[in-house]
Every structure is written in structure tokens, then in C-alpha cells.
Amino acid sequence: MTAAVFFGCAFIAFGPALALYIFTIATEPLRVIFLIIGAFFWLVSLLFSSLFWFMARTITDNKDGPIQKYLLILGVLVSVLIQEMFRFVYYKLLKKASEGLKTINPDETAPSMRLLAYVSGLGFGIMSGVFAFVNTLSDSLGPGTVGIHGDSPQFFLNSAFMTLVIILLHVFWGIIFFDGCEKKKWSSLLVVLLTHLLVSALTFISPHYGINLVSTYLIMVLMGIWAFFVAGGSCRSLKLCLLCQDKDFLLFNQRSR
Amino acid sequence: MEAGIQQRPGLVLSPRCPVAQPRGPLGGVMGRAGLPGKLAGTARSARRCQKLFQALLPPWLPGAAAGRTLRLGQHRGAGGASQGRAMLTFMASDSEEEVCDERTSLMSAESPPPRCCQEARQGLEDRESAAQWFQNTRARHRRAHHGGVPWPSPSGFPQRSQDSEEDLDEDADRYMCSGVPGQPSGLEEELTLKYGAKHVIMLFVPVTLCMVVVVATIKSVRFYTEKNGQLIYTPFTEDTPSVGQRLLNSVLNTLIMISVIVAMTIFLVVLYKYRCYKFIHGWLIMSSLMLLFLFTYIYLGEVLKTYNVAMDYPTLFLTVWNFGAVGMVCIHWKGPLVLQQAYLIMISALMALVFIKYLPEWSAWVILGAISVYDLVAVLCPKGPLRMLVETAQERNEPIFPALIYSSAMVWTVGMAKLDPSSQGALQLPYDPEMEEDSYDSFGEPSYPEVFEPPLPGYPGDELEEEEERGVKLGLGDFIFYSVLVGKAAATGSGDWNTTLACFVAILIGLCLTLLLLAVFKKALPALPISITFGLIFYFSTDNLVRPFMDTLASHQLYI
Numbered sequence: 001m002t003a004a005v006f007f008g009c010a011f012i013a014f015g016p017a018l019a020l021y022i023f024t025i026a027t028e029p030l031r032v033i034f035l036i037i038g039a040f041f042w043l044v045s046l047l048f049s050s051l052f053w054f055m056a057r058t059i060t061d062n063k064d065g066p067i068q069k070y071l072l073i074l075g076v077l078v079s080v081l082i083q084e085m086f087r088f089v090y091y092k093l094l095k096k097a098s099e100g101l102k103t104i105n106p107d108e109t110a111p112s113m114r115l116l117a118y119v120s121g122l123g124f125g126i127m128s129g130v131f132a133f134v135n136t137l138s139d140s141l142g143p144g145t146v147g148i149h150g151d152s153p154q155f156f157l158n159s160a161f162m163t164l165v166i167i168l169l170h171v172f173w174g175i176i177f178f179d180g181c182e183k184k185k186w187s188s189l190l191v192v193l194l195t196h197l198l199v200s201a202l203t204f205i206s207p208h209y210g211i212n213l214v215s216t217y218l219i220m221v222l223m224g225i226w227a228f229f230v231a232g233g234s235c236r237s238l239k240l241c242l243l244c245q246d247k248d249f250l251l252f253n254q255r256s257r
Numbered sequence: 258m259e260a261g262i263q264q265r266p267g268l269v270l271s272p273r274c275p276v277a278q279p280r281g282p283l284g285g286v287m288g289r290a291g292l293p294g295k296l297a298g299t300a301r302s303a304r305r306c307q308k309l310f311q312a313l314l315p316p317w318l319p320g321a322a323a324g325r326t327l328r329l330g331q332h333r334g335a336g337g338a339s340q341g342r343a344m345l346t347f348m349a350s351d352s353e354e355e356v357c358d359e360r361t362s363l364m365s366a367e368s369p370p371p372r373c374c375q376e377a378r379q380g381l382e383d384r385e386s387a388a389q390w391f392q393n394t395r396a397r398h399r400r401a402h403h404g405g406v407p408w409p410s411p412s413g414f415p416q417r418s419q420d421s422e423e424d425l426d427e428d429a430d431r432y433m434c435s436g437v438p439g440q441p442s443g444l445e446e447e448l449t450l451k452y453g454a455k456h457v458i459m460l461f462v463p464v465t466l467c468m469v470v471v472v473a474t475i476k477s478v479r480f481y482t483e484k485n486g487q488l489i490y491t492p493f494t495e496d497t498p499s500v501g502q503r504l505l506n507s508v509l510n511t512l513i514m515i516s517v518i519v520a521m522t523i524f525l526v527v528l529y530k531y532r533c534y535k536f537i538h539g540w541l542i543m544s545s546l547m548l549l550f551l552f553t554y555i556y557l558g559e560v561l562k563t564y565n566v567a568m569d570y571p572t573l574f575l576t577v578w579n580f581g582a583v584g585m586v587c588i589h590w591k592g593p594l595v596l597q598q599a600y601l602i603m604i605s606a607l608m609a610l611v612f613i614k615y616l617p618e619w620s621a622w623v624i625l626g627a628i629s630v631y632d633l634v635a636v637l638c639p640k641g642p643l644r645m646l647v648e649t650a651q652e653r654n655e656p657i658f659p660a661l662i663y664s665s666a667m668v669w670t671v672g673m674a675k676l677d678p679s680s681q682g683a684l685q686l687p688y689d690p691e692m693e694e695d696s697y698d699s700f701g702e703p704s705y706p707e708v709f710e711p712p713l714p715g716y717p718g719d720e721l722e723e724e725e726e727r728g729v730k731l732g733l734g735d736f737i738f739y740s741v742l743v744g745k746a747a748a749t750g751s752g753d754w755n756t757t758l759a760c761f762v763a764i765l766i767g768l769c770l771t772l773l774l775l776a777v778f779k780k781a782l783p784a785l786p787i788s789i790t791f792g793l794i795f796y797f798s799t800d801n802l803v804r805p806f807m808d809t810l811a812s813h814q815l816y817i
Contacts, residue, residue, distance in 0.1 A: 029458035033769060036461075040766045043759055047798055049817070050806040072809060079817040127762070131807060132816055134754045159814070166816055203816045 001140045001156070009140060009160035013133050017126050017167045024118075030111060031119050038090060038123020045086035046131065049079030076200050083124070084193045087174065090120055091181050113182055114175070114231055121174020125167035133163040161213055162203070165220050169199060172223040179230045188230075195219055456729040457772050459665040461765055463602055463731075464739055468764075470606040471613070471740040472747045472757055480559040481614045482748045488615045490514045495617040507619035511627045514620075518631070519642075526642040530649055545588055545604070549581040552607045594664075601663045605733045609740035613748060621745050622796075625738060625789055632783040664730045735784045739764050742792045746800075755807055759799040763791035 025031045053075035060067055094116050101110040111119075136159050147153035173192045180188025199219060202212050228238075240246040475481055487494070490513055493506035528537055554577050561568055568576075584604075587597045616624065635641040746760040767788025775782050810817065 029454040032458055032461070033454055036762065036765055036769070040762050043762055043795070046803055046806075046817075047795075050798075050802040053806050054802050072813065072815070075806065076810070076815055076817050083817070128817075130758060131755050132811070134758070135807070136811065138754055162816055200815070200817055203814065 001142070001144060001146065003141070005156055006137060006140050009133075009156045010137055012157070012160040013129060013137075013163035013167075014126075016164060017122065017129065020122060020171075021126075025122070028111075031115070034094070034111070034116060034119045035123040035126070037093075038120040039127035041086045041090045041120075042083065042124045042127040043131075045083045046079070049075065049082050052078050052082075073204065076204075077197060080196050080200050081193070083128075084177070084189075084196060087120070087124065087177055088181070088189075091178055094120065113178060117175045117178030118171065118231075120178070121171040122167075124174060125170030128170055129163045129167040132166065133159060158213065162216070165213070165216050166199070169196075169216075169220050169223060172220070172227040175227040175231055176223065195223065453772065453776055456665070457769055459729050460731055460768060460772070463598060463663055463665065464736060464765070464768065465761075467602045467606050467609070467736045467740050468743045468761060470602070471609050471744040474556075474560075474606070474610060475613065475744050475747045478559050478563045480562070481610050481744075483614075484617075486615070487617060490517055491616060491620050493620075495619055503619060507617070507623045510617070510620040511623040514624055515627050515631055518628075522635075523642045526646045526649075529646055542585075542589065545585060546581070548604045548607055549584040549600075550577060552604075552611065553577055553580055556607060556610070598663060598665070601733060602736070605663075605736035606740060608733075609737045609744055612737065612741045613744040616741075618745070618749060621741065622793065625742055626793060628738065629783075629786040629789040632785040636783040662730050662732055663736065731784065735788075738785060739788060739792070742789060742796070746792075746796050753800070753804055755804060756796060756799045759795045759803070760792045763795040764788045767791040 021035075025035055053071065056071050056075065057068075060071065094113070098110050098113065098116070136156065140156055146155050152158065173196065176188050177192045180186065180192070199216050202215055205212060237246065241249065244250070491510035492513065493509050495503050495506055497503045497506060525537070554573075557573070557577065583592075583596070584600045586592055587600050588604075612621070635643050638644075742764065743757060743760050747757040767790070768784065771782055771784050771787050774787075
């Protein structure tokens, strides 16, 4: 495949995440650290999920057949559960760290929980996307023909778009999840978990990319709207922002310059 | 007022003229360590750091150990023991706290600073700062830098000398007991945290860059993954029929390598003790010459071969000559900070590539593990040669040879001596080239920057505040070993990028944790153990557990 495919898919999958990183996170060292810790937590959750799947496979003696497929599905669902669990663990850690930071440094404002929710979601998302897609990307640089055995020739594009939506979903889930934890609204947590399970389950019907992708994007848009309102946005503030009339934002930008 | 003058950038010695330096750095640092008012602030900040740490401690850690660390700020002696204990507990080291209470041993070994006698005792606490472990890492780097290179040098440089030279530096670094000058109460805590995150990032960036260079080279230039013999320090081959034999050979290789390193270190300490400065200095120069010219030439040759680019010898000679000459000047004398940092990163990457090429697989992993254990032991136990080196350097009030330390920030100071109001504007020196050299002092610098030393009582009319921002320093050996780990993961991970990325994240997290521990314990901590442990755990688990899982998911196009 060509360099065009490589760069195109790379930027489709990671472009928005890179932009989010450059514009919101790269300037503040503390946010970068929290991002990397979030990525680490996702990595640890993946480790535990792989361990579970590996053990399940060893118990069933690696027999081929439908049992492997069921094990894989089970592995995916358990992995989703473990990821959300680690998101909760990360929330607890951040809560403790915030309190610690406040006692040490009462003058300087520690990052707010909402910001940390966003940063942690982005960390989870980036790590998840990278792990899912980077091997495929590196293969796309090498020689080969896509879909020669009857698979879809749009494999790379689909994977890229799927990766993108997963990254954005993680960001939104992070925001909603942390907000649910803060306000003790356990229903939010449940909804996050269920939508994550739904998105993963949708990928089980993977040869039918159309349905898979479109429904996942729909879910992403819904989550995005919910996260926007949870994070304190409103229709009015959106209008002000789009019309460049948001005085607070403009003043803030001026000040930071 | 004496103190005020001391406060001046005693920052210290220019690494470029390590031999002929006045008492500067050490004396300066200690001097700085001293206003009584600032010490209280230190204690308070230490307490608050303890609280933060406790907030993050999992409940199952010995509560006693955690609780005892609170005493750090109040009573140094007990705090030292508790610190040692807490550190030992945390580090899961099994040395006896009494034996390895470096705090007490450091305290007894330290000579009080010449000028601030009354603060000496309290100042000691300040002195053991985060910088120390940076020192350690430096020490380690030096050691690693030289210890493992049995490169058959055509010019016949004594390899040993390089090793000892580096070991000397490393050792010195490791036990550096740099004093953190006291800050006004409350200010230091803020500054610690305010600058803590920034300095973590200032370390993340060069470590990431070095790793990126190494991984990019490994993935593209096949020369560095081909097996072409082994170092003389790892004589046992791994081409054995049985697994047990291979394991035994790798352990033997590791033993030889580590003992070479230890021997070099001891040799260096001996040299330093007997004041053979010229010898050491010469070694440093020889080793950087070799790196900058020979290794660069080989690297350039391989890269050109890989991309099939033709280059004639005159051009090659000109390129390598310019690169090497500018590198020597930047590293050993004066040069722009960014250029120096770039050169240090490049030579670390080159060194790491040599290790990756010439260390057989299993030996490399065992050596990585062994060197982190050695680092841990050498830093925490009071009988190590490194500690002796540092103490000797402290007694003599000299900087240790700073050749191989990465420094990340510029240092500037505002002069305090002049009270002339008309010159006050001029005194706001934006950048003093002289000062920049100070940032390379490998000895006696607190790792976190000191900012804000308020005017001393002796200068009531002085509006200028002496402001210094120190950079974070990390030894090149840490760079090298981190890059070796990630490079090996890239080279042997069967073309898998996930393993490389997992190791990369693990190392960064280890570095972060080490810095946090450093801020909490204010004690010399080695930079290698936590990162390398995480890196090794993640390498093996990702390669064996995560990779099959992710591959299966990818082949079925499932997303988790």
C-alpha cells in the first residue's frame, strides 16, 4: 500500500486526538502527566484483560473451533468491564491527588475534576486507539493488496474511522463517568458501561462495516452532546462561542496571551 | 552579606572546566542552604509533601512506615531513620534499616558548610534533595556509559580509563548531597510543586527524544539488529542448544559485566581520592571523542547504506569532522544549551544502539535487571564506592567531573551585590553565559529549582531578588538504559509496536514515580530501578499476553 494510505489513515485516526493534545494539554505540564498516567491505567487494564483471556484459553486447552470465538467475545466483554473499573480506580486516585495538591498548595488552583475527567478520557482514548491501530498502520506501509481474499478493500479506512470514534468516545465517557462519580449518579456510570459494551458488541458484526460504523458514530454524537451538557455547556454558551461573542472566553484568551 | 554572596550562583561549576574551579559549586550550594528562616520552610514543605504522599499511599503499606515519614520535617535523626525505613519499605529492599540508613551515614560524613555553621544541621536536611538522585543517575550513566563498552578501539584508548572516569562521575553524582537552600516558609512548597510538574516534563522530552531516535534507527537500519559478535564483556554465547544453558550463559555474562562496572567504579573512586584529575579529565575527553567521531561515522555509514545514498569521502570527512568538533566544544566547553542537550541525547542514543547491537538478547534483559538492582543497592547503602566518592568530593568542596549529565534548564541569576539603583535595571541579567555553565554542575545541585531567595537582611535596600532557576539534571546512563530497554523491545518484539509503546509508557511512569518519591523523601534515589522494573514487567507481559490478544482482536476486527 502507499504512503498516501498510511498518512491518510494515520491522520484520520489520530488527527483530532493530536489536535486536542496540542491545543489543550501540551501547554500545561501537569495535564501531560495526568494524560500519561491515564494511558498507563488503560494499559494496565488491557494487561489484566489479556491475562483473563489467556487463562481462559489455557483452561480450554487452546482447542480450535467455536469455543475460541465465544472465548474471544467473553474476553472482549470482560475487557470492557475491566477498563471501566480502571477508569473508576483512576477517578479515585485523582480525587486523592487533588486533595493532596490542595493541602500542599492552597494558593494555586489544582486542575478541576472536570478538566481531569477530560484529560483522563483523552489518555484512555489515545492509548486505546494507538494499541488498536498502530500495527495495522505499520502494515499499511508495506507491500500488499487489500481484500484479495474477498475481504473489504476499505479495511484501512474503516479501521481508521473506527479508531477515531473510539478515541472520541473515550473522551466523552471519561467526562460523563467522572461527573457521575462526583455527583454520585450511578446511573451515569451504568450508561457509560452499557454504551461501551454496545460499541464493542457492534464490532462483532464486523464484516458489515456500514452498520457498525454508522451506529457507533451515532452513539458518539449522543455521548458528545451529553458530555457537553454535563461539562457545563448550554445552548446559549454554544451560540456565544460560535458567534465569537463569548466575552469570558475572549478575555481569558487575551489574558493568557 | 556573606551569605548573600554565597547565594550567588554558586550554582556552580562549569562542567567544562572541572579541574580549575574554585570552591564554587559545593560551597555555593551549601552556602545557599542557609538562612535559618528558610529551613523551617523546608521542614514544612517536607511535611506537606509527606501528606501528599500519604494521600496517595495505598492503605496496606505499613502505616507505621508512612507515619514515621512525617517526622522528617521535625527531627532529622529520627526522620532519617524513618525515611530510610519508609524508603526501604517502599522500595521493597531488604537491607536493614540500621545498616542502610544513608541519612545517618550521610550526616556523619558530611562536613558542615564553611559559612553557615548554624544552619549546617538543619541544612543537611535541605541538602538531600531531589537533585541527589539525579546525581545518582548521572553516576549510573557514567558507569553504564563506560562500563559496557569493550569496543575495540583502534586508537587504543584504554577502555578501562573511560569506565572509571565515568564511574567516578556516576559515583560522585550518586551520593551527592546537594543542599537545597532554604526558602522562606511556605514558598518552597509552592515552588516545589509548581516546578515539579514542569521539571518532570523537562525530563520527559529528552528521554522521549532519545527513545524515538533509537527506535527509529532500530526499525529502519538493519545493521543494529544483526548479530555480529559480542562484546568482550559478555563472552558467553547464547547460541546454545538448551534453554538452561542459555540462561546460565546470560547470567554469567551479567555477572561479568556488573563486576566490570563495580571494578571501574572503585577504580574511579581511588583515582579521585588520590586526585588524579588530569587522568580523569583526559578519559572523559577520550571517551567523548570516540563517541562523537567513531560511532557517528559508523552510524552515518549504516544509515547511508540503508537508504542507498552515495556520499564521497571528502564530504563524509567534512560532515563527521564538523559534527564531532562542535560536539566536543559544546559538551566540554561552552555552547548553546539546546545544542549541548541535542549532542548529549545523540551520544546517549549512539551508546544505546551499541549496547542493543552487541548485547545478546537474554543477557541484555538480565543485565538491565541487574543494573537496576545494583543502582538501588549502591544508592541506598552507605558503604558503596559512589557514596565515598561523593563524600570525598564534598569534603574537598569540589565539583565532580560533570561531563556526562543532561541539564534541562538555563540558570540565571540576578546579582545581589550592587545596591546602586541606577544599575538595578541592568542587574536584571536575562542570561549570563557564565551562569549557564553552572547548570552543568553535576555535584551539589538540588534537583528542583530554587526560586526566590529573598533579599538578605544585610541588604535592606536591595530590591533585586536573587532568582535562580535550575534545570533538572539526569545522568546520561539513565538515558542509555531506558533507550536500551525500549530499543530491545523494538528489535525483538517481532515487529510489534504495542510492546515498544507499552515499554515507553512504563518507563515514563517510572520516571514520574521516581520524581514523586524524590519530592517526598528528599533523598538520593536512583532513577533506574522503578522505570526499568516497570519496563521489564510491561515488556514481558505485553509480549506474551497482550500481543496474542490484540492480534486476535485485530484479525477479527473487534474493538475493545
